[in-house]
Every structure is written in structure tokens, then in C-alpha cells.
Amino acid sequence: MNTTLQLNLNPNLYLKDPQSTELGKKIIENAINLIDKIGFEAFTFKKLSVSIDSTEASIYRYFENKHRLLVYLITWYWTWVEYNIQFETHNIADAHERLLIALKIIAEKKGKDQNFPDVDEPALQRIVIAESDKTYLTREVDDINKEGLFRGYKSLCKTISSIVSEISPDFKFPDALISTSLEASHQQVFFAKHLPSLSELREADDVFEENFHFLKTLVLNTIR
Amino acid sequence: MNTTLQLNLNPNLYLKDPQSTELGKKIIENAINLIDKIGFEAFTFKKLSVSIDSTEASIYRYFENKHRLLVYLITWYWTWVEYNIQFETHNIADAHERLLIALKIIAEKKGKDQNFPDVDEPALQRIVIAESDKTYLTREVDDINKEGLFRGYKSLCKTISSIVSEISPDFKFPDALISTSLEASHQQVFFAKHLPSLSELREADDVFEENFHFLKTLVLNTIR
DNA sequence: AAGTTTAAGTAGTATTACTATCATAAACGA
DNA sequence: TCGTTTATGATAGTAATACTACTTAAACTT
Numbered sequence: 001m002n003t004t005l006q007l008n009l010n011p012n013l014y015l016k017d018p019q020s021t022e023l024g025k026k027i028i029e030n031a032i033n034l035i036d037k038i039g040f041e042a043f044t045f046k047k048l049s050v051s052i053d054s055t056e057a058s059i060y061r062y063f064e065n066k067h068r069l070l071v072y073l074i075t076w077y078w079t080w081v082e083y084n085i086q087f088e089t090h091n092i093a094d095a096h097e098r099l100l101i102a103l104k105i106i107a108e109k110k111g112k113d114q115n116f117p118d119v120d121e122p123a124l125q126r127i128v129i130a131e132s133d134k135t136y137l138t139r140e141v142d143d144i145n146k147e148g149l150f151r152g153y154k155s156l157c158k159t160i161s162s163i164v165s166e167i168s169p170d171f172k173f174p175d176a177l178i179s180t181s182l183e184a185s186h187q188q189v190f191f192a193k194h195l196p197s198l199s200e201l202r203e204a205d206d207v208f209e210e211n212f213h214f215l216k217t218l219v220l221n222t223i224r
Numbered sequence: 225m226n227t228t229l230q231l232n233l234n235p236n237l238y239l240k241d242p243q244s245t246e247l248g249k250k251i252i253e254n255a256i257n258l259i260d261k262i263g264f265e266a267f268t269f270k271k272l273s274v275s276i277d278s279t280e281a282s283i284y285r286y287f288e289n290k291h292r293l294l295v296y297l298i299t300w301y302w303t304w305v306e307y308n309i310q311f312e313t314h315n316i317a318d319a320h321e322r323l324l325i326a327l328k329i330i331a332e333k334k335g336k337d338q339n340f341p342d343v344d345e346p347a348l349q350r351i352v353i354a355e356s357d358k359t360y361l362t363r364e365v366d367d368i369n370k371e372g373l374f375r376g377y378k379s380l381c382k383t384i385s386s387i388v389s390e391i392s393p394d395f396k397f398p399d400a401l402i403s404t405s406l407e408a409s410h411q412q413v414f415f416a417k418h419l420p421s422l423s424e425l426r427e428a429d430d431v432f433e434e435n436f437h438f439l440k441t442l443v444l445n446t447i448r
Numbered sequence: 449a450a451g452t453t454t455a456a457g458t459a460g461t462a463t464t465a466c467t468a469t470c471a472t473a474a475a476c477g478a
Numbered sequence: 479t480c481g482t483t484t485a486t487g488a489t490a491g492t493a494a495t496a497c498t499a500c501t502t503a504a505a506c507t508t
């Protein structure tokens with residue numbers, strides 16, 4: 001299969017769909033590179049406009065502000081992860097097996113997906129690890145939520161927590177357990193790199209394998 | 225007992241010890257109020273200087289910038305929490321019992337502690353819930369860590385994870401489990417309030433009890 | 449070819465996050 | 479009591495940020 005795909009995202013995420021124009025695609029591609037390189041706080045529309053050889057005002061026509069752009073990128077990521085989970089668990093009857101596949105996909109290191117040529121998934125994963133919590137840790141969280149912008153993340157959480165409920169119908173906290181696990185899946189990788197005394201995971205090629213191992217232990221032991 | 229106490233914090237947290245002067249204490253007291261009221265992003269030294277009827281320059285003599293001030297406040301909180309855990313678990317032989325006390329203290333709603341008249345602990349707990357992750361989610365994390373500013377949090381994590389190891393010496397991830405639990409203890413309360421579909425906890429007087437119940441389930445099931 | 453929608457560039461503003469300098473007043477030591 | 483640290487305050491200034499408003503250019507329609 002050689003077709004390129006497009007994820008359907010909530011139109012409230014943008015003022016003008018960046019997937020619909022050349023400039024829009026350049027904004028996404030270069031925003032990922034730039035945030036990955038300098039971090040979200042230092043990232044500005046001015047710097048982005050220089051790197052795509054355009055202007056601040058043009059970028060403001062696509063996104064209300066840089067926070068909304070971050071929400072767009074992070075939502076793209078979770079929607080993509082959920083798509084992969086749906087794809088890989090399709091036609092698998094055993095709930096336990098489906099849960100393991102889902103946890104694996106969440107925990108693992110992401111490579112380039114040829115279906116989406118404009119998105120650098122490995123860079124985007126690094127952004128998720130370092131910046132994703134900033135999407136909701138803001139005073140605007142309720143407004144943003146009202147517009148439905150967290151649907152991607154919430155839907156992913158629901159997908160996995162319902163597998164948990166299928167396995168252990170009496171378990172009281174499937175949503176809390178899975179949201180905790182989703183957060184842990186990037187927090188622990190961050191700790192491994194920057195605050196290693198907070199985690200047994202160690203920065204190396206296999207952090208992501210250890211990450212999977214930890215998540216598996218956490219989730220399976222908790223619901224059993 | 226009627227003496228007031230003072231927590232010993234790493235001097236790198238400040239340029240000049242705010243606990244040593246009247247102005248310093250006013251800065252801490254009003255910073256807590258102001259961040260609680262308007263959030264960390266909207267909080268500025270200018271606004272703080274107006275609320276304490278002083279000047280920006282004076283505040284800059286105590287803290288390098290507003291991020292360092294946040295690190296100071298959050299460190300104060302975790303150091304205080306660890307002090308409480310030490311106090312309450314002292315002389316208790318049974319590790320399982322000590323673990324439950326520690327989880328309870330982490331999870332519970334904080335009231336005013338008369339030992340520290342200048343600190344509004346309930347407001348500070350709200351700041352921890354909404355802003356604490358911003359202390360380390362920054363490009364400066366490695367520099368800040370090198371100065372030892374995360375010692376409070378790391379020490380708390382170690383204290384509890386060593387109880388875990390005492391109970392289950394073969395468990396592979398005591399640090400990861402406890403850092404995950406510490407993060408969950410404020411994340412789940414945040415979700416209950418702002419993104420309730422990510423958690424079974426519900427905003428009400430007993431969120432903190434449910435929080436304890438969830439943490440207990442998570443930790444005890446995982447290590448058993 | 450004229451008119452109209454749409455995209456993109458130019459220019460400007462208020463605020464933020466500082467830094468630097470100088471004045472003054474209290475506190476402290478000899 | 480005189481002189482000197484030390485703490486705070488007042489004032490000003492700067493580069494960068496996060497926008498907004500206005501204007502021009504291109505593209506598409508009739």
C-alpha cells in the first residue's frame with residue numbers, strides 16, 4: 001500500500017486546516033523540528049516564521065497561538081497511536097492479548113510512519129515526552145476541553161480502559177489506571193533521562209522496552 | 225507545643241533566604257496567594273510587587289526568576305510532606321503500616337499547619353496539583369538538578385520506595401512505582417476537576433479519600 | 449476585463465522579563 | 479556618635495514576546 005493517509009482531527013484545533021495547504025504543512029513540519037530542538041517555552045511564531053521563510057501573521061491565520069499549535073501536535077500523536085492500536089488489535093478476540101498490544105504500542109519507541117510523510121514521528125514522540133502535559137496544565141483547560149480538543153487523548157484512554165473492564169469487570173478504577181499509565185509512559189522516560197533517581201529505567205536503546213515491562217507489571221498486577 | 229518551625233531548604237533555591245526577612249516572608253505568602261488565584265503563566269514579579277507594595281527589583285533580590293520561585297514553593301511542599309511522613313511513621317515497626325501512612329499523607333487534603341504561620345498549605349496544595357510538573361518540564365531541568373534543587377522530591381520518593389523494597393525485596397521498580405504514584409496523586413485530582421473522563425475520582429469533599437483508595441490499590445496490588 | 453474573495457506581508461503596540469543605576473534609611477560596630 | 483555596611487526603593491531602560499490591524503498581491507469567478 002502506497003497511499004498517504006490523513007488523520008481526521010477536530011476542526012476547533014486550528015483556525016485554518018494546516019493539512020489543506022503547502023504553507024500549512026510547512027508549519028507543522030517545521031514546528032515539530034523547532035519545538036524538538038529548542039523546547040516549547042523558547043519556541044515562538046517569530047522563530048518559526050523565519051525557519052519557514054514566511055511571517056508571524058501568516059502562522060497566526062492557522063493557529064490562534066503557540067499553545068493551540070502544541071495541542072494540535074499532541075492530539076495528532078495520540079490519534080495516530082490510537083489508530084495503530086485499533087489496527088493491531090483488530091480481529092483479536094482475547095482481551096488480555098489486546099491489552100498487551102495496546103500497552104506495547106504506548107510504551108515503545110516510535111519510528112517513521114510512511115503513511116504520513118509530513119510528520120516526523122520520532123521527533124514528535126520526544127515532544128510528547130517533554131511537553132505533552134503542558135497541553136492541559138493551563139488555566140484555559142476548561143475552555144479547551146469544552147471545544148473538544150482533548151477528545152483524542154480521552155478516546156485513547158477509553159479504548160484501553162474498556163479492555164481493562166472486559167478483563168476485570170469488577171475493577172474500580174480502569175480510567176484512572178490507564179490515564180496514570182499513559183502519563184507514566186512518557187514521565188518515566190523523561191525521568192530516566194533527566195532525574196534517574198526517580199526511576200529504575202535507564203537511558204539507553206532499551207528504555208522503551210523497560211518502559212513496556214514496567215507498564216505491563218503496573219497494569220496487570222493492579223487489575224488481577 | 226507552640227514553637228514555629230522552619231524547614232531547611234537548599235540555599236541554591238534562592239538568592240537571599242526569604243525566611244530571613246519580613247519582605248521575604250511577604251513574598252512567599254503573597255506569591256502563594258497570587259499563583260493560586262491567577263495561575264503560574266499569568267503570574268509576574270510586577271504583579272507580585274504591586275500586591276506586596278514593593279518593587280520588581282526587590283523581588284529579584286530574593287529569586288532569580290519566577291520559575292525558581294515556583295521550584296522553591298514546590299520543594300517547600302514536598303519537604304513538608306516528607307517531614308510529616310517521618311513524624312507519623314516514627315517508631316512504627318511494621319513496613320506495611322508505614323507504607324499506608326505515607327500513601328495516606330500523600331493523597332490527603334492538606335489543612336493549615338500552625339507550625340508554619342506564613343504558609344497557606346491548602347493553597348499550596350492547589351498549586352502543587354496544577355503547577356508542580358512545570359518545575360521539571362523545562363529545558364533547564366539538568367542545570368536545576370545539578371544544583372540539587374530537586375532533592376526534596378527525590379528524597380521523598382526514596383523514603384517511600386525503600387519501604388516498598390522492605391515489603392517486597394524482589395520487586396523490580398520501587399522508584400518508578402512511587403514516582404508514578406506521587407505524580408498520580410495530583411494528576412488524578414486535576415483530572416477529577418477538569419477532565420473527569422480520565423478518572424473515576426469525582427470532584428467533591430471526598431476526592432482525596434478516593435485518591436487514597438486508588439493509590440492504595442495501585443501500589444499494594446503492584447508489589448504484592 | 450472587472451470585481452471579489454482569499455492569502456500573505458508590513459508595521460505597530462502593550463506587556464514581559466529582566467538589568468542597571470542611584471538614592472535613602474535602618475542597623476551595626478568601634 | 480560617627481562611619482559603614484546592608485536592605486529596600488525609585489527610576490529608567492532594553493530586547494523579546496505575543497499579539498492586532500492594515501495593506502497589498504494573487505487567484506478565481508462571471
